[in-house]
Amino acid sequence: MLPAPHFIAFNPPRRILMGPGPSDVYPEVLAAQARPTVGHLDPLFVGMMDELKSLIQYAFQTKNEMTMAVSAPGSAGMETCFVNLVEPGEKVIVCRNGVFGDRMRQNVERMGAIAVLVDNEWGTPVDPAAVEAALKAHPDARFLAFVHAETSTGALSDAKTLCALAKQYGCLSIVDAVTSLGGVELRVDEWGIDAIYSGSQKCLSCVPGLSPVSFSPAAVEKLKNRKTPVQSWFLDQSLVMAYWTSAGGKRSYHHTAPVNALYALHESLRILAAEGLENAWQRHHEMHLVLRAGLEKLGLNFVVAEDYRLPQLNTVYIPAGVDDGVVRTRLLKDYNLEIGAGLGALAGKAWRIGLMGFGARRENVSLCLRALEEVLS
């Protein structure tokens, strides 16, 4: 026998999470998650799942029947949208203005479909004119895919306009709302979004590990008329929905649901519904204004222009002569405060300061400003 390792229990400190996610989790959510595990086919549990579905529909502002949470993180939600809708050989216009647009491209190419790239500079939004040009140049494209709120840069794109363009040119829209859901305006039905995914660990302030998704009737139609099977058994929505829907009171087992994580998501969405979406959007905006004023006073410059800056993810350039690692380590060690490093092209050049969900509170903003002032002085 290989010997047993012996470790003491892991007791994480109480950090203040102001990076790009995970965000500070609501204490009620941590408590909900610790409630006793029940079976994934327990009638009480599947009743909770019905509530959870309506709560996700509310957060997305949709009546889409095919709305649920993927039992895995946002990257798996992204993959769920692509592998269910796109078939090998089909053309997808992929907008790339940061890390996550490029991840979309990788999803498309790995499944044997064709990605047509519309590139925009990091820190700027997706340009609708460039998208329209691509749609015109590729009349055989079936999908338009873009990131609503780029987590790598903090730029917000105009999802409403982009989805209208997709519709105009006969494409289905696939939208990454990982960082936007709950933090800025997002209206799935009104804007005509066909497939959307998010993550539990950003503005919902739930534990990381789940990805709410939703498919429009047009997307469901496309899924039903596939000529090839979905490449992933685990992510096949037709199979998953047999578990998420009570057809005549009966649910079919697909995989064992992450029971406790779903308790957590239910609780975090209950908190969002109680606050009200528009109030949550407003709160994120107000906290951003306070943070922005303070950061500017410290002489820090935003990467993203004001017009399309995300309130929940503030990306600022690291001042010349300042050591990125030293600052973030001091914030973490001395203040238990986490801010985010730059990602991809912005690695070492920028910090990402998150104000997400439960994290978008006045006390967090003040602590962050004061701590940065002390460390930078």
Place this chain on the structure above:
Amino acid sequence: MLPAPHFIAFNPPRRILMGPGPSDVYPEVLAAQARPTVGHLDPLFVGMMDELKSLIQYAFQTKNEMTMAVSAPGSAGMETCFVNLVEPGEKVIVCRNGVFGDRMRQNVERMGAIAVLVDNEWGTPVDPAAVEAALKAHPDARFLAFVHAETSTGALSDAKTLCALAKQYGCLSIVDAVTSLGGVELRVDEWGIDAIYSGSQKCLSCVPGLSPVSFSPAAVEKLKNRKTPVQSWFLDQSLVMAYWTSAGGKRSYHHTAPVNALYALHESLRILAAEGLENAWQRHHEMHLVLRAGLEKLGLNFVVAEDYRLPQLNTVYIPAGVDDGVVRTRLLKDYNLEIGAGLGALAGKAWRIGLMGFGARRENVSLCLRALEEVLS
């Protein structure tokens, strides 16, 4: 705006989980999971992940470097093994003696590889002679895939013999250990298993949602020499391991890890290491003997013959004239006791009584026997 739904907090009852999983979760695991969320790149968290890796290695009895937990349930662990190792057009010998062997076939076929089926009756183990015949008949096969402990029937297959056969005929072995890990003898290195996956919610008595996996050096070699990219970005082990390995102290972000769920897995594996694997195997065996004696006294007959019966999953025929649904509903409503329904070919014909991890305790066995006696009388 679509109106906000208002639900009260979900307060699940305290069930006693004696189905095929999720099993009763250790109270320490629920408590660990509720600790404050920290960032997935926090130095303290990645230190915990290093410990977690050694704990998974211990549970699997392996020194494999490529050992980690997939951020999704066991079905995703299965898919991780297949999509990383198998390439389109390659031949896999898939043993099918229950639901999960057939799920392996679906994985293989959906990814464009070829499944050669070795069928054995439900409730019996995989027959090594039939496997050897298939290996002889298909010298171009690259993989042998089978389920160690079939959760749909309760039958245990001889993994050691099957893996030796795979090696003899130049195949890599892919083994489903979802229900076996922690409940019965399993020695990855000694038996020469090349790729293995399990689930958190069976004999580890952790919350559902994670899948420990491990790849042998030969499997890693196969992965490195792929001619085609892995079809799934989310499950691509080469990318995932850049996060799970501290190469020179640096970890690369892949996806946001399910932080709190990993706390839970760390704690459940700590409990297993403290008990000792062999003691845990022995405890499952002893509790099975007590349960078996009681079930036989009640006149219930096992589906699986004694020689290859799983101690942690006891499948018995529903007596003639007894209503499956009525019995299980009464157990759940009156006793808060969950036992499992039959699955696939055994649906409506059998019950599955789990004695998994924390659930394999004398008080559970006694309660189950007494409750069954009362409900059946």
